[in-house]
Amino acid sequence: MEREGGKPVAVVAVVTEPRFTQRYREYLEKQKLLDRQHRVEKMPDGTVALPVLGETLPEQHLQELRTRVAPGSTCVLSQLRDPRPSKAAQGCAPARRLCLEMSRWVEGRGVTWSAELEADLPRSWQRHGDLLLLNEDCFQNKQWKNLEPELWETVALALGVQRLAKRGRVFPNGTRTPAVTLLHGDHGWVEHVDNGIRYKFDVTQCMFSFGNITEKLRVASLPCAGEVLVDLYAGIGYFTLPFLVHAGAAFVHACEWNPQAVVALRNNLEMNGVADRCQIHVGDNRKLKLSNIADRVNLGLIPSSEEGWPIACQLLRRDTGGILHIHQNVESFPGKNLQPPGSSKMEKEHWPYPQKIITNEWENGPTRDFRSKLLSRATKLEWQRWAASAETRIAILLQQVHGKPWKTQILHIQPVKSYAPHVDHIVLDLECRPCPIVG
């Protein structure tokens, strides 16, 4: 049942009532009979068709489904004409198409197609409208060099885009500018709409992390009505804009030292109609001359925003204090952190969380179940441990900067994304208040 090109014109499916879909799916998956390449389809009469592998489904499975898996369910075999590819199948289709196109094109240029070349093709990328951003780990084989520049046009065509760029490493110079090279096309400007906010920027000059979307959404929902905010690492406005557009901030001071990001930030503030409530401070935020103005400071820099902590403390209002949102990459190697917090001297002095249960269970010798629970908990313990030490250090800084004692309190620890194996990007919401003067 295959058309030219490998796409089937029909697949066998087992049809049942919608309320039994989940049970059917689980059974078919367990029996390795579910066709994952095609979508489960809703039929015109309200029933649901689950595609299965092979030419038919043996009667024994139909019996099982009817009598044991979902008693009382209608269970009939049917054919799905023109089946739609599943999301998973769609995901790998472009990579496959690229492989076919490239092998044909390369051979046409007298170069032998090899396993090395195939392994060097990209398998994942970032799509920004009609621009595709490739990761740095592809097209590294020397043979590709001789095929440039036509090579890039061919890749772009195969992947259905007009522009192509390739990422290098993020420069460790603080600008977080990715070394992106435009391979095909005449400019790197792209546009995104996130949560109703429009962002435009040049991918060759500024970074954009799709992984930060959860934090952008969270920021958008924070109660900032009437507040003055400072965004110490504003970039193109990833957080400045949600603070202004959705969270109701009265005013944002946005700090940014990358001139290209500043151009994009200015444009994005205009485009979203909030430029009158934002002042951009171009340059190194550590040299900012402002103090005693902020209800909230956002420190959105990873791997760490520690260099911005002193200025953040200086910016908080001396009378009421405020909240810091501190980003950090935290490492947590499973197994390394099994020792519960509270055992070291520093932690004994500062650790705020009771750890009794963990200690007792551990001493009795961990079962496998408990051990895996402990490992996943250990990841969180690393976050808590880092947050506790940040809290202590910020309290000290606040006292130094303002010349009087402050109280700090961990409000929340928010995971943003997994940055690398065993490295999590998290955000600590820290409340900082000046202690009332007694007597």
Ligand SMILES: C[S@@+](CC[C@H](N)C(=O)[O-])C[C@H]1O[C@@H](n2cnc3c(N)ncnc32)[C@H](O)[C@@H]1O
């Ligand atoms: C990670 S990027 C953008 C951050 C954005 N908040 C996010 O998470 O998507 C950090 C930005 O901070 C800027 N930056 C880093 N250090 C800075 C400093 N000392 N002063 C001003 N801007 C700085 C970089 O140029 C970059 O645009």
